Amino acid sequence: MIRKKHSTETASRYDEMHGAGGRVREAWQPLAEALGAMSSQEYARRQDAAQSMLRDNGVTYNVYDEQDGQSRRWRLDILPFVIAPEEWEKLEAAVIQRARLADALLADIYGPQKLIADGVLPPHIVSGHPQFLRPLKGVEPPGGVHIHLYSVDLARMPDGGWKVLASRADSVSGIGYALENRIVVGQVFSDLFRDMHVQRLAAFFQSYRESVQGLAGPGRAVLLTPGPHNEAYFEHAFLSHYLDLTLVEGDDLVVHDDRVFLKTLHGLERVSVIFRRVDSDFCDPLELRSDSALGVPGLLQAVRAGNVVLANSLGASVVESPALDAYLHAVSHALLGEELVIPDIPTVWCGTEWGRQEALARIDRSILRGAFDSRPLFSRRSTARLGRELSAADKRAYKALLTRRGATQVTQDVVPLGGAPIFADGKLTQRPVSLRLFAAWTKNGYVVMPGGLARVAENETVRALSLQSGAVSKDVWVPTPGPVSTFSLLKQTREDVAIVRTGNSPPSRAMDNLFWLGRYSERADNLARVLRAVVQRLGEGAPADPAVHGFLAGLTESFLPARLPRKDGLLSDLRSLISDRTNFAGLPQILGCVRRTAWSARDRLSLDTWQTIHLMTEPDVLPPTNRPFDSAEALSSLDMLVRRSAAFAGHCAENMTRGPNWLFTDLGRRVERAQHLAWLVGRIAENGELAESERIRIGLEISSSVMTYRSRYMNIFHMAPLLDLLLLDETNPRSVAFQLIAAEKSLEELARLTPEGQGTAAVKFAANLRGLCVRPSLLDDLATDPASLKTYLAEVEIGAAGISDALTDAYFRHAIRRRTGSREE
Template sequence: MATDAPIAVRRREDLKPAAADRLSSWLRNYKPLPGVPDELFDRTGRPRDYWLSFLGEFAEYPQAEFENRFSLATRHIRDTGVTYRIYGEENERSWPLSPMPLILSQGEWAQIAEGVEQRANLIEALLQDFYGEGALVAEGALPAAALTGSADFVRAMRGVKPPGGRFLQLYAADLGRGPDGRWWVLDDRTQAPSGAGYALESRLVLSRAYPNLYNAMNVQRLAPFFDGLRKGLAATAERDDPRICLLTPGPFSETYFEQAHLARYLGFLLVEGDDLVVRDGRVYVRTIAGLKRADVILRRVDADFIDPLELNSASHLGVPGLLEAIRSGGVAVLNIPGSGVLESKALLGFLPKLCRRLLGEELKMPNVATWWCGQPVERALVERNLDNMAIAPAFNVPGTLAAMAKPRLVASMSAAEKAEFLARLNDRPGDYVGQEVVRLSTTPVLRDGRLEPAPFVLRVYAAMTPDGMKVMPGGFCRTSDHPDVRAISMGEDARTNDVWVISDRPVERVTLMASTEDVKVRRILGHLPSRAADNLFWLGRYIERAEATLRLVRSLCTSLMDSESATHSAGETLAILQTLLIEWGALDEKALGRRAIDAGRDTLHDDKAYGSVVSLVRSARRTAASMRERLSADFWTLLINLEASLVEGAHELLSEAEVLQQVENALQILAALSGLAQENMNRVAGWRFLDMGRRIERGVNTCRFTRALAHEEATIDDLDLLLDLADSQITYRARYLIGLALAPVRDMVVLDPFNTRSLAFQVETLKQHLDILPALQDDGMLEEPDRVLLNLAAQVETETAARINTDKMIAFELALMRLSDAIGERFFLRGANAVPTAKLAGLA
């Protein structure tokens, strides 16, 4: 057992009376589970010093202040959309963070880090043998079936020289305390370890909640670990300043938020399989400037899915030809495909003797006792002790073993389940292992003001860096509400805890900031991935359409109220409003002729109408979720708040004034989103595609509004409504004192280049964007988006208000739609239209 680092413990008599009483109550009522190690109390039953120090400081917070501190900090989770997804569920869940950290002393952590580092080195040595000489199997040290029986053993990687000489860049181990108080390995994570990004978020939230306590406890920082991971990945590339990508399964991955957060924190490109393409043995990212080389790929896609040509042909998550690019040395993919074979439980029982053989030392951190049933002696032992064992699949195999995907106690099986298992065991014994039943150790959690023990699993990470293997001083801890669990996943009852590794002296503040000498200053537009450009473009369109629809609803509401302006309260103008909403899919056809207030409510809240405000906002939120790494926390918070406000009012029978207030609030949030985009986003390619989406959508809406309301038979109400929708009432009144007239209204809404809502302004702004965006070829020829836009601009610039009619407005609208298609064909490179640039041979 490690010796705790010396720490200044606050004596109970030094606490304020209320705090001393609270601490005494916590300790008096805390009941560790019998026979199970606990983090608060040592083996003698005495509270550990560092826990007493933490709880003493913690107890000083008045109950109301504590709750307020933590609720303010956890609001960050909701506002920034920190979520996870349970496999099989469509909706995401908010990240469930506990207000209490798991605390470990420096001495305790040193033993954990030593054991995890050794285990990572052992797994690396095993991978070197499995995909190299194969001496362990050839010499009988390991049965061949224990290796090749795993679907995670990728034969195509045999003989491949790994980038930088290592197969394993990132390793994780799930740990728990054994009955003797020592740490045991429950599972190895070698395929694509998850959770490190969530550990970052948990640290951010708790350090915000208790900043003084966090600093007083000398909690070790996580930044050096991630800095080492980034540098280790970069070191595997063939060139300086490499392009590093994080390959994600996509937005429906259970841990997509974490992947996006890691990519943003480390400065990596977050890519999906469709974003990458293989050409001549190298991997390239599809960007708006053509194909750009990807040097390093940190994968979060399981090996079986990364290359549909050589592995799972049904996969839509991978990159055709990726394995060939790896074999030819054209890209470094880490962890290398095939590393997941070390997650097989069939290998656990062999690790102690393999450690002695490969590393020349005893395994410092044992794993749960495991017997692979593929060996006659071990199978017989398992069968004799079935009722006292947990049974688990030997390999990660989908399909027929789905019901046995996790360890199960034979004693808890029904008679039918036990009979079915025995039949399977008799048919294919090598598919199963028997494991010792170990109850997880516990750590303190706070429930309803009481301190209670909760079983936990601690995931610890190790990364290969230029300075060797480094272990993260902290990790990803999951706790359960059930007092007796053998394994924990992020199910309905699981929570997470930050992990504080405390030092006996102040901790140096370290960030990911590089020294000035290591970085060349540059100003570039940036090679925006095509998928990100696509999503930003459509995010802009969804937001602009939602704003236009809200303006229509506002006009419906004001039509029922007294106003100095025309009221549009009856007749054709009101019918035009409802017709526009029906044509946009915001309102059902049956709504025509209904009361304006009913139409307004439906347009806001009807989630079955694809063009309703709530549907458009949800589409914007889903699109934004696909590129979280590119949006600020403020932008995401506003979008989430907008959706929440619309959902909250959906089941209430709101009055005209209340509906109008909800519309105004929503328009204010959209204005704030627009302001963030204009003032906070760098004027690089991402911002331009977001703005182009808005400009095209605004131009289309202007054309439709003008066709409907500025026709030859337009009334004063119609023209007044058009100016209102175009937000041009004040400007018109200041410019024209004679009142409303058809030609001046048409000119201001369609042709005035100084009016930010006019068609002419949108066209001119689009020209500025396209002029700056990169061309695929340096041949001086116009690309299709420029050709379409120049033709449209010439027509708009030479048009007069007197000649505008319905046919011309339709022509303008169709030209904008052709421009949208042309932008998609040119910049959103998919499938066969991913063409190389003129500089491809120069490793662009």
């Protein structure tokens, strides 16, 4: 049975779960009863199951200021945050009011600016805001709607009331993570979720998508992301899947004749709706930030022409300003004629003499923030320990800052956060919590998502929560006394639908990423097989036979950059290639390329495929560099990597439809394998001290062709049958001939799927290469004339690179980017 852990530190907080005398609040009673009947071990098992689902789904929230922050896993506490139905009605009304107010405020700021003319708002709060986009002054968005998705962060006061901490109206984040939390927690507590009649979220997402698309004319709807390095990229990829949108980056879009187009394999395709997750000032490098590599040149002109719907409209971050909080009650009266249902935390703008004096008077209970930025700048608790007064020097610095830059500062009272239940150390306790709720515009007004994203601190002293700072998330449950909607975005309809075998034409950049995913994954597999063959013969020390040692050393040296200094021979080389994360030619770097490229194409990969890539590229797959090289440990890691690489290849072969996604991934694999086989045969055929039979054995093992060779030739090892098997045998998936024929077929299929003539040159190049390199009559020359063999292998390597170039010329001209770790940059 799980018991509550009492703490004197939490006495002053509003306890979300317990009321007076420790009595469980009515809305929480079903959850409390379930927890009371659950052992700590069972709860821990469910928490572990949730974390496993998040890990398998690749749910992350990237953090910039951490080592390895780019792969931080999403943190979820499975104990939901419950909101009673009667309380939800008030919160729902407050969020709708806030969304209406923010939209009306933007209409005035970019329109007549009556609030400034009437003295309701100081001019500096608008004109001084860095994100006030003057090029959009006087531009009315389609339908007159500025804000299509809105969020508000709330804090519970000790008396049970609520205060607004902040709002988001520009690039709203968190909604996808809230949905992911719901999916996971709904599975972990499936019976409880059903018994409590928790409201579902799908109808909200449908309203959001369909309402925005209803404002536009014909054309593609896309979700614009800053890319895989953004902290919320998982959310962007997840939402694009869920909302059936094409995930794009700025480079995928182009503006012609004041219209936005998507660069696809079929050419340019009209875009009518952009669900935007790029901050406004980064969206157009021509008219906004010239240093932005995330936006679309000319996008503002398309907006001014009314040819594209942006959700949300550009420039919306101006209403997120903390300085506006000081005037929002007056703005609400002026624009809506209403009192705020939930007030903001007490805020003072320091741009007036009164404001500066008031800020000094509040110094012991307030925090200083930028007027246009919510990050804290100066607070009592940042300069003195709790319970002590500021020093005279601190006060002088505070006053000097206000005098010098008062117009860019606000003070906000520090408010306590309510306490949410959390399971820690085998007991129930509570931690500070804030609540983020979301509203979406519809033709019938704003609607609020019946749930949200709760964020819980890790300790009692935290007063401001953010996912960047390490807060733990919670699902938000809103029970209803009535029936629960069973609507799903995935539900079947009775309407007849047209049968199709292809989807929308994919973006060129996405196909470029899949092509390189195939190349990088095959490159990792090839290197792992070579290193495994070497380590197997190494044992606990160097091979006794100098000829074997020399051949193995030659194999590893081939993968080491010439400019990389070598220290201790073969063992050092192996450690560098297997574990050294600074060696750009080693396995850690190549697996990093696999992961990054797969992450960039996340929306094109099935869940099973992504989970396999995740397992294949986890940091702990390879041994660390901080301990001596251990051949047994290295061999175990390489075996695991080869198996997981094979699993990924199997997912691609068996689970991907034979459309562009598979074709480009497979082409990357064929190009890389052909080059690798040419290199491998060249190493085997070299005249060296090691006997030819032993070189052949090693080559067959690396190329995974041992069984096939033995079934045909027993243990008679000669060069001619090896050359036939690895170069010319069209039935061997590990032969050059197989790769070239497969590449030619894939290119032919791509040419069929794309506009006439687009891939003709690539098909011709592959056909000519196959004609030169796939002829049984070549065998005599290759087996008897070393010069002919050398020329042939060079033609294969150069020809495979030529296929890659021809593919780029035909399909990737819009998407060419420098690839780190590639052989062709």
